[in-house]
Amino acid sequence: MSLVPTRPEPGQARPYSFPEIRRVRLAGGQIVAAHLPGQLLASATLLLDGGAARETIGREGTAGVLAKSLEEGTSARDSAAYALALEGLGAELTTSVDWDSFRVGVSVPVGLLPGAVTLMAEAARTPRLDPADVARVRDDEATALRMDWAQPGPRADAALRADLFGAGERYGRPLNGDPVSMAAVTVEDVAAFHDAWLKRPGVLLVAGDLDKLDLQELAAAAFANTSGSAPAAEGPLDVPVAAARRVLLVDRPGSVQSTLRLGHRAPERAHPGYVPISLAATVLGGAFTSRLNHLIREVKGYTYGIRADFAMARRFGRFGVSSSVQTAVTTPALVDTVGEITRTQLDGVTEEELAVARTWRAGSLSVDMQTPSSIAGALATLVIHGLPDDYYPTLRTKLLETTAEEVSAAAATHLHPGGLTLVVEGDAAVIRDELVASKIGEVVDAEV
Amino acid sequence: MTAQPAPVAETGYPWPIETTRLDNGLRVVVSEDHTAPVVGVNLWYDVGSRHEPAGQTGFAHLFEHLMFEGSQHVAKTEHMRYVQGAGGSLNATTNPDRTNYFETLPAEHLELALWLEADRMGGLVPALTQETLDNQREVVKNERRQRYDNVPYGDAWLRLLPLLYPAGHPYHHATIGSMEDLNAAGLDTFKAFHARYYAPNNAVLTVVGDVVAGEVVALAEKYFGSIEPVADIPPAPAGHLGGPATSPASEVVYGNVPAPRVYLSHRTHPFGTAGYDAITVLATVLGSGRGSRLYQRLADGARIAQPDFIGSYGVDLAHAAAPLIITATAKDGVDIATLTTGVAEVVASMRSEPVTEAELGRAKALLTTSWWRQVSTVAGRADTLSRYATQFGDPASAAYRLPQWQAVTAGDIAEAARTLNAESRVTLTYLPSEGGTE
Numbered sequence: 001m002s003l004v005p006t007r008p009e010p011g012q013a014r015p016y017s018f019p020e021i022r023r024v025r026l027a028g029g030q031i032v033a034a035h036l037p038g039q040l041l042a043s044a045t046l047l048l049d050g051g052a053a054r055e056t057i058g059r060e061g062t063a064g065v066l067a068k069s070l071e072e073g074t075s076a077r078d079s080a081a082y083a084l085a086l087e088g089l090g091a092e093l094t095t096s097v098d099w100d101s102f103r104v105g106v107s108v109p110v111g112l113l114p115g116a117v118t119l120m121a122e123a124a125r126t127p128r129l130d131p132a133d134v135a136r137v138r139d140d141e142a143t144a145l146r147m148d149w150a151q152p153g154p155r156a157d158a159a160l161r162a163d164l165f166g167a168g169e170r171y172g173r174p175l176n177g178d179p180v181s182m183a184a185v186t187v188e189d190v191a192a193f194h195d196a197w198l199k200r201p202g203v204l205l206v207a208g209d210l211d212k213l214d215l216q217e218l219a220a221a222a223f224a225n226t227s228g229s230a231p232a233a234e235g236p237l238d239v240p241v242a243a244a245r246r247v248l249l250v251d252r253p254g255s256v257q258s259t260l261r262l263g264h265r266a267p268e269r270a271h272p273g274y275v276p277i278s279l280a281a282t283v284l285g286g287a288f289t290s291r292l293n294h295l296i297r298e299v300k301g302y303t304y305g306i307r308a309d310f311a312m313a314r315r316f317g318r319f320g321v322s323s324s325v326q327t328a329v330t331t332p333a334l335v336d337t338v339g340e341i342t343r344t345q346l347d348g349v350t351e352e353e354l355a356v357a358r359t360w361r362a363g364s365l366s367v368d369m370q371t372p373s374s375i376a377g378a379l380a381t382l383v384i385h386g387l388p389d390d391y392y393p394t395l396r397t398k399l400l401e402t403t404a405e406e407v408s409a410a411a412a413t414h415l416h417p418g419g420l421t422l423v424v425e426g427d428a429a430v431i432r433d434e435l436v437a438s439k440i441g442e443v444v445d446a447e448v
Numbered sequence: 449m450t451a452q453p454a455p456v457a458e459t460g461y462p463w464p465i466e467t468t469r470l471d472n473g474l475r476v477v478v479s480e481d482h483t484a485p486v487v488g489v490n491l492w493y494d495v496g497s498r499h500e501p502a503g504q505t506g507f508a509h510l511f512e513h514l515m516f517e518g519s520q521h522v523a524k525t526e527h528m529r530y531v532q533g534a535g536g537s538l539n540a541t542t543n544p545d546r547t548n549y550f551e552t553l554p555a556e557h558l559e560l561a562l563w564l565e566a567d568r569m570g571g572l573v574p575a576l577t578q579e580t581l582d583n584q585r586e587v588v589k590n591e592r593r594q595r596y597d598n599v600p601y602g603d604a605w606l607r608l609l610p611l612l613y614p615a616g617h618p619y620h621h622a623t624i625g626s627m628e629d630l631n632a633a634g635l636d637t638f639k640a641f642h643a644r645y646y647a648p649n650n651a652v653l654t655v656v657g658d659v660v661a662g663e664v665v666a667l668a669e670k671y672f673g674s675i676e677p678v679a680d681i682p683p684a685p686a687g688h689l690g691g692p693a694t695s696p697a698s699e700v701v702y703g704n705v706p707a708p709r710v711y712l713s714h715r716t717h718p719f720g721t722a723g724y725d726a727i728t729v730l731a732t733v734l735g736s737g738r739g740s741r742l743y744q745r746l747a748d749g750a751r752i753a754q755p756d757f758i759g760s761y762g763v764d765l766a767h768a769a770a771p772l773i774i775t776a777t778a779k780d781g782v783d784i785a786t787l788t789t790g791v792a793e794v795v796a797s798m799r800s801e802p803v804t805e806a807e808l809g810r811a812k813a814l815l816t817t818s819w820w821r822q823v824s825t826v827a828g829r830a831d832t833l834s835r836y837a838t839q840f841g842d843p844a845s846a847a848y849r850l851p852q853w854q855a856v857t858a859g860d861i862a863e864a865a866r867t868l869n870a871e872s873r874v875t876l877t878y879l880p881s882e883g884g885t886e
Contacts, residue, residue: 014485301586363535
């Protein structure tokens with residue numbers, strides 16, 4: 001007997017189904033719930049239309065300070081009592097701010113969810129926001145951001161974002177602010193942000209065994225002390241592309257690696273071409289077997305990893321490539337990366353590559369959505385981008401049926417290798433001359 | 449509203465478990481769950497960096513990379529392509545104790561995963577080339593740069609281990625290894641490494657999800673049954689330690705860091721013992737969450753520590769006394785002596801101030817949620833069963849961990865805290881150097 005030499009055929013595919021979704025209006029707010037029978041954990045998220053895009057220019061970080069301040073005591077109890085009550089249920093408050101939403105969530109054994117949602121809403125709706133506490137949180141957040149900005153990456157990300165969206169625009173500033181804007185946030189900014197965006201009911205997302213949960217009870221807790229309605233949605237931005245490639249050099253003296261952030265603007269998430277566009281990115285740099293990871297990591301050994309994606313929000317998107325490469329190979333890695341983007345834009349994708357990309361993405365819908373938290377995240381995507389209940393089953397079918405011609409056409413239309421901004425954060429004294437000599441784009445020093 | 453206690457669990461593993469051993473020694477563990485059409489496949493090989501002799505640090509981990517580069521019937525790069533092409537995700541990790549390989553796939557692709565895992569268990573050596581080794585050595589060196597060398601405080605773990613464990617101890621060196629040793633690694637050494645350790649009788653195969661146990665065992669026999677066992681697999685060097693360290697050790701690092709930071713660390717008990725369960729609960733009382741003593745007293749109370757960078761945790765190593773690590777980072781204008789004294793006082797309070805029922809309830813509730821989160825995916829469940837089968841001989845013993853945490857008393861914690869004294873303490877301090885970034 002010996003090893004089986006041939007690859008086995010797959011068995012009978014199980015039918016795909018997304019959990020049953022229930023949308024109900026209760027207690028003055030909207031609940032979107034997914035039923036997960038038998039699941040021991042349950043997750044609830046308050047999805048509020050108070051994302052980073054709502055922040056004032058120059059005060060980026062306001063929403064983040066508010067998120068951290070929610071746990072500094074409520075109208076009912078001080079911060080120590082709040083921590084003990086919430087953590088005594090085994091829950092921790094998860095807060096997050098992205099471009100389009102402000103989220104507050106909890107995840108606990110299902111029987112404890114009502115108590116956890118009550119405490120979550122208490123923090124979100126009736127935080128104490130004592131000026132001294134908010135000022136201290138703001139200072140801590142500014143310090144934490146300085147810590148973060150000491151790592152490679154945030155400065156490069158900021159340089160890319162400013163170049164693509166304009167340093168004077170909110171979308172051109174870092175999502176979570178920078179150390180300067182964070183330090184400029186005032187107590188009044190935070191209170192005003194709470195008044196404007198966290199007192200509206202928003203949407204409560206629930207993922208768990210709904211046979212064991214009373215949605216009326218959860219809604220009553222989540223929507224108490226709220227008023228107002230959802231703000232009107234604004235349309236997507238245009239997608240301008242630069243006329244020529246440029247290299248923005250962010251100096252990090254002594255760095256043993258160069259951090260690469262390449263990008264250009266792209267359409268918004270609800271764009272009808274989402275499936276072929278994102279499949280093109282999967283072939284180029286999404287999967288481990290992608291063109292970029294194969295060449296830059298597996299063939300050349302320049303990096304531990306490299307990826308490309310389209311990051312898409314409600315009003316805009318951006319195509320991006322990110323990696324860290326050893327300093328000595330910065331320029332060849334950059335040249336090879338631009339080469340693969342160009343090849344993909346010009347020649348499209350092959351059926352063989354696409355076969356991997358489409359089945360991987362389709363399979364990921366099952367593999368990645370096993371937990372209540374991940375299901376709640378999927379529900380958030382539906383709500384933010386106005387997608388229907390059958391979105392995930394339909395997405396799966398589309399992923400499996402999209403042709404190489406359609407994906408190649410999307411790559412030709414939505415990749416712009418000639419208009420890329422190439423941000424390189426590394427030891428400028430070591431890498432500058434070779435970057436200039438490569439003529440891959442005009443080399444400009446970035447002020448970050 | 450008062451804190452309600454989390455419900456006490458009778459078992460931490462309410463799913464069926466079937467265990468079989470093939471004639472070649474491979475243990476096969478199956479746990480059925482038909483709620484989602486996915487399957488998690490997980491292999492633990494009982495080899496980690498603790499097996500590495502001096503001069504060969506980093507070999508177990510570099511070897512893990514080589515396992516993805518093709519085998520007898522799987523061409524280079526095809527492993528990843530097949531799994532992702534089936535809609536799966538996959539990865540592997542190496543730590544001091546063991547090396548694990550795992551994938552989650554739509555359930556109809558179970559056989560693919562078993563075929564790939566068997567081919568690289570039984571047929572890696574014929575496919576191993578100098579070119580592959582050279583390429584993956586560069587990838588690993590980049591991993592080291594990206595994770596440890598190019599990040600402020602990134603090398604703390606690498607510095608703590610030799611302070612915690614004496615030279616020659618299997619935990620003395622870090623899994624990532626040294627650049628020098630990696631550069632010296634030759635192809636024959638790796639072929640010998642595979643022949644020695646990647647044996648069916650040195651591994652556990654766990655399959656969790658939408659499968660039928662009997663069918664999985666038959667498939668395991670079909671794909672792995674022909675692989676010969678290896679006699680006399682050499683054990684790792686003994687990890688025996690004569691109790692806690694008897695003299696303190698410390699190191700100060702001046703570097704490009706944004707703020708002073710301190711790590712206090714102690715050797716405690718091996719993972720899986722009652723003593724380590726007490727340490728796990730102690731670490732949660734002391735440093736997990738906003739209700740923890742460290743947060744309440746230093747971030748919220750004295751306000752000398754940054755709230756996002758304070759905490760304590762055990763590193764779950766099973767083959768010798770495992771480390772407890774306590775860390776805090778200074779707020780602006782706070783000097784390192786004030787911070788270190790403050791942290792040491794809170795650690796000492798674990799002995800001098802009995803843990804209250806509220807503190808204990810909070811810690812157990814958090815641990816309960818984290819346990820259920822860990823076993824909420826087929827991958828998490830499979831890795832847990834592989835661990836308990838490998839380290840304790842019985843996957844079903846995974847069910848006891850959660851009840852054992854819940855049974856820890858204030859007295860157990862006081863007892864555990866007695867070992868956290870200054871005489872046995874490792875202190876690692878980072879200070880911004882002149883001219884470093886602020």
